Amino acid sequence: VPAPSRTSPDAVMAAGADLLEEVGLAGLTMQAVAARVGVRAPSLYKHVPGRDALVARIADSAVRTLGEALEAAAPEGATPEEALRGAAQALRSFAHARPAAFRLVFTPGPDATRASPESSTRAVAPVLRATRGLVGERQSLAAARTFTAWASGFLSMELADAFRMGGDVEEDFRFGVEALIRAFSHGGPGRGGWTA
């Protein structure tokens, strides 16, 4: 006599994503997820391979959502400067809206809990397009890495409440974007910035 499913892989993932923000990664236990979808912990293994895989799926879904936000905020038609400002703002909005998911994406744990490289690569495409417009093909990857590193570092520190010396954090974030745009626009000759 087959027993009908009382839940599903998608419902388990959705419950996990909600719990992640509500109680943090450490509180995302199989028992808590199970309680939320209305079964006992062992039943989850019929829908998901295990906790690490569940975390990885949540991370992957978050990266894809973030990628869509970046694409919308830094669209093909925008100037490179506007694209970088938009991308920075989209990253900050995501970090504030879903801080735990942001941490999962940008300060990942063990490999088994990470978003897929494909999803991650795809998500940063709009940034790469913008830096290509500013510094040229040859330096576009280096510039994209500089931008992504700055944004992820800044927002990780902001979420961790690591800015404890006063000042205006939002203004300092904008200072950072403008500094990078300036640097990419004034790329030194000899490095290929103007002449490549």
Add this chain to the structure above:
Amino acid sequence: VPAPSRTSPDAVMAAGADLLEEVGLAGLTMQAVAARVGVRAPSLYKHVPGRDALVARIADSAVRTLGEALEAAAPEGATPEEALRGAAQALRSFAHARPAAFRLVFTPGPDATRASPESSTRAVAPVLRATRGLVGERQSLAAARTFTAWASGFLSMELADAFRMGGDVEEDFRFGVEALIRAFSHGGPGRGGWTA
């Protein structure tokens, strides 16, 4: 009949710091630390308040060590440009030498496991001094945050093996330092860069 100590708070911390690099934060269990210092786990509580406090002490010690390295690499007498290059290199060396400690410092977990704000503030003083020399007092904090965010983001990503699109990671790190130095030197008028 008093029993003589078979270990000490310092020995416990040293064993914990070694274990952290060898087996990672998740492997840093009270039982593993106890085995290394030659007692059973419950005895550790005579020397350390608990696991979180032990992790916090390791993090604090790492921040202080890093602060000394920054002071040596970006000394008072150096030009701001050389100080920022030196600070960046010191951060990268530390990240490579003690990756787990670096992660502990720059992507901390719960508050109870963190380095003290005093130690953290003190560690970044050389960076603040360098940015002050480049952008002036008023923007020195914003510039220091931009630099620190970039470095911590870049190195966290490098340690997490998040740069999977090829390219030369070391060269891209140097690209980042030079870009920031350029941006800080060419601060736009009206923002106080040249005229403040």
Add this chain to the structure above:
DNA sequence: ACCTGAACACCGTTCAAGT
């Protein structure tokens, strides 16, 4: 004064037994 085994409240995961 420190060390110990036993115990408690948790984890993730496996598995035989139910329906």
Add this chain to the structure above:
DNA sequence: ACCTGAACACCGTTCAAGT
């Protein structure tokens, strides 16, 4: 075909009992 309780191997932490 899915759900369940029981069990296993782990955690951190507490505590009475040893020396």
